Amino acid sequence: MVTAAQQQTPPAPDASRSFPKGFLWGSATASYQIEGAASEDGRTPSIWDTYARTPGRVRNGDTGDIATDHYHRWREDVALMAGLGIGAYRFSLAWPRIQPTGRGPAVQKGLDFYRRLVDELLDKGIQPVATLYHWDLPQELEDAGGWPERATAERFAEYAALAADALGDRVKTWTTLNEPWCSAFLGYGSGVHAPGRTDPVAALRAAHHLNLAHGLAVQALRDRIPAQAQCSVTLNIHHVRPLTGNDADADAVRRIDALANRVFTGPMLRGAYPEDLFKDTASLTDWSFVRDGDLDQIRQPLDFLGVNYYTPTLVSRADGSGTHTSDGHGGSAHSPWPAADEVAFHQPPGDTTAMGWAVDPSGLYDLLRRLASDFPGLPLVITENGAAFDDYADPSGHVNDPARIAYLRGHLAAVHQAIADGTDVRGYFLWSLLDNFEWAHGYSKRFGAVYVDYPTGNRIPKASARWYADVARTGILPSA
Numbered sequence: 001m002v003t004a005a006q007q008q009t010p011p012a013p014d015a016s017r018s019f020p021k022g023f024l025w026g027s028a029t030a031s032y033q034i035e036g037a038a039s040e041d042g043r044t045p046s047i048w049d050t051y052a053r054t055p056g057r058v059r060n061g062d063t064g065d066i067a068t069d070h071y072h073r074w075r076e077d078v079a080l081m082a083g084l085g086i087g088a089y090r091f092s093l094a095w096p097r098i099q100p101t102g103r104g105p106a107v108q109k110g111l112d113f114y115r116r117l118v119d120e121l122l123d124k125g126i127q128p129v130a131t132l133y134h135w136d137l138p139q140e141l142e143d144a145g146g147w148p149e150r151a152t153a154e155r156f157a158e159y160a161a162l163a164a165d166a167l168g169d170r171v172k173t174w175t176t177l178n179e180p181w182c183s184a185f186l187g188y189g190s191g192v193h194a195p196g197r198t199d200p201v202a203a204l205r206a207a208h209h210l211n212l213a214h215g216l217a218v219q220a221l222r223d224r225i226p227a228q229a230q231c232s233v234t235l236n237i238h239h240v241r242p243l244t245g246n247d248a249d250a251d252a253v254r255r256i257d258a259l260a261n262r263v264f265t266g267p268m269l270r271g272a273y274p275e276d277l278f279k280d281t282a283s284l285t286d287w288s289f290v291r292d293g294d295l296d297q298i299r300q301p302l303d304f305l306g307v308n309y310y311t312p313t314l315v316s317r318a319d320g321s322g323t324h325t326s327d328g329h330g331g332s333a334h335s336p337w338p339a340a341d342e343v344a345f346h347q348p349p350g351d352t353t354a355m356g357w358a359v360d361p362s363g364l365y366d367l368l369r370r371l372a373s374d375f376p377g378l379p380l381v382i383t384e385n386g387a388a389f390d391d392y393a394d395p396s397g398h399v400n401d402p403a404r405i406a407y408l409r410g411h412l413a414a415v416h417q418a419i420a421d422g423t424d425v426r427g428y429f430l431w432s433l434l435d436n437f438e439w440a441h442g443y444s445k446r447f448g449a450v451y452v453d454y455p456t457g458n459r460i461p462k463a464s465a466r467w468y469a470d471v472a473r474t475g476i477l478p479s480a
Contacts, residue, residue: 017416018476024127024427025472026088027081027449028384030134030178032064033436035094037071041109044100046136047146047187048439051194062442068434068452071113078120080450080459081433084469088127090383090429091117092134092178093163102138102155106162118170129429130167131175131234132160132217135183135194142195147183147206147213150289157216164224172229175306175383176217179236180210180264182329185336192330192440200338201285208290211267215298222300233268234306234383237261239367240313243346248317252343255280256315259337269375271299281339304426306383307371309411310355311348312363318344328357330440354388354445359407365414372423379424385411386431388438388445391462399451399462408468412477430468434459 032048052063070077081089095102097110114130121128133156141152160176177183186193189203218231225231238260242249258277266273272295278287311328318341327345329336337343348358364385371380387407393399412428419425435448443454449465452458471477 018474019416020419021475023425023475024088024381025086025468025475026090026127026129026427026429027086027433028090028429028431029070029092029433029436030131031092031094031097032067032134032136033432033438034068034070034434035097036064036066036069038063038065040071041097041113042100042107043094043097043110045139046094046096047139047142047194048136050139050142051196052437054196057196058440059442059444062437062444064437067437068454069457070434073457074113074117075120076459077434078117078124078126080461081121081126082124084449084461084465085473086126086433086469087472088129088173088427088429089121089433090129090131090175092131092136094136095133095159096136096138099159099162100138100140102141102152102159106166111162111166114167115170118167122170127173128171129173129175130163130171131178132156132163133176133183133213134178135187137195146188146195146197147209148188148199148202149205150209150212153209153213153216156213157220160217160220161224164221168221168225168229172226173232174221174225174229175232175234176214176221177210178234178306178383179308180207180214180233181236181238181260184210185259185338186329189338190329190332190334190336192332192336198332198334200335203336204281204285204287204338205289207263208267208287208294211264211298212294214268215300218300218302219297230303231300232302232304232306232381233264234308235261235264236308236384237265237367237371238313239309239363239370240315241348241363243314243316246317249315252315252317255340255343256313256337259340260313265374267295267298269299269302269305269378271295284339302378304379304381305371305375306381307367308384308431309364309367309382310385310387311353311357312360314346314348316344316346318342328355353403353407354390355441357387359387359410361410361414364411365418368415368418368423368425369421372418377424379426381426382415382428384429384431386447386449388447391435391446391451393451393453393460397460399460401462401464404449404462404464405467408464409477412471416477
């Protein structure tokens, strides 16, 4: 097994290296992070509204009540994308805006917002890519038990049908879930994400019912969208490396890989949970919440797999002292890793972003090559990649962010090298279009290619936005 010290960064391309014709260049956002208008036109609270309004949960008491006010400034934001030459826009639908209680008929005013947005995107030549769920579960469904309960998966399929009926004639690319690992294990395990519960068994139950929700939603979509439309799911596959080459650290990698990755790729792409996951978590649950027929429902043909990557994960065998707080997912007295107390997490070497995450493009290269090997024939799309830095507008009103440009150049070089080595990568979505509400960090972390002055809402494209626009326009990655 290759250790962290032995990893090699893929060679940087020179200016003559170009991406394949038809490669999709996009940017991404999420509804709660940008929309605001938290109580307009029938929208009711989501779990993130409740979580953010709970004292002590989010830095500085920030909420998404206004966010970047995209709900009112969507036309301006689409014009920004068009001006930057963005070919595709990955956005999420707000479930409580469309179906406020998580049940029953849709609210047409909520759907009308997305109809207008999609029409404007199409009018500007920008491909809409809709994500059904980016973490904003209607609070009423959480009050009824949330993702640990099977009923939530059933409600999700009904919501997917409503969205497809309204937008299926316009949206040709659909994603069911964004990063279900975060929803399950940060939301119900460590409690650093909404709804803030800290029950390892609930986290495992949530993971299964998110898997089931995905499968049921794909079926609902397929029943309603044109045959040529695409269905996918986006996973934050952890690229897990051992601290050393010893067997104990290799087993730590195996254990975390099961909890982070194979708990989703197993049922979704293979039709089975990994047996080692069952053995590792046997002290917590017998997994009896997995019913006969569930795995057949979960495993549905996908047109591509969405991959989110920011940084690698470095682990070793630990002494049981609970050293999970170096995993990059936020501090908590409760671990997001059920039955993995003997695993220690370490800060990977190298420069870091404002999130404290190591900058390591080789992790993205290795991850893409692994996925190509594990799931041959399944196209991949980078649905999120980017970095937060401490950006500011200078006195002339410009935002220079050379560290972000370097980050993007390195990671796009890794994608290019993976393609050259035979990996079927079809597109890349920069996270994020706009600075926005960064979950428990509030407005303290800026991931955007476009700077947002929060008091005024003014948008200022950063130097990285112009750089990325040139890459997207030409399909050529410059060496400097």
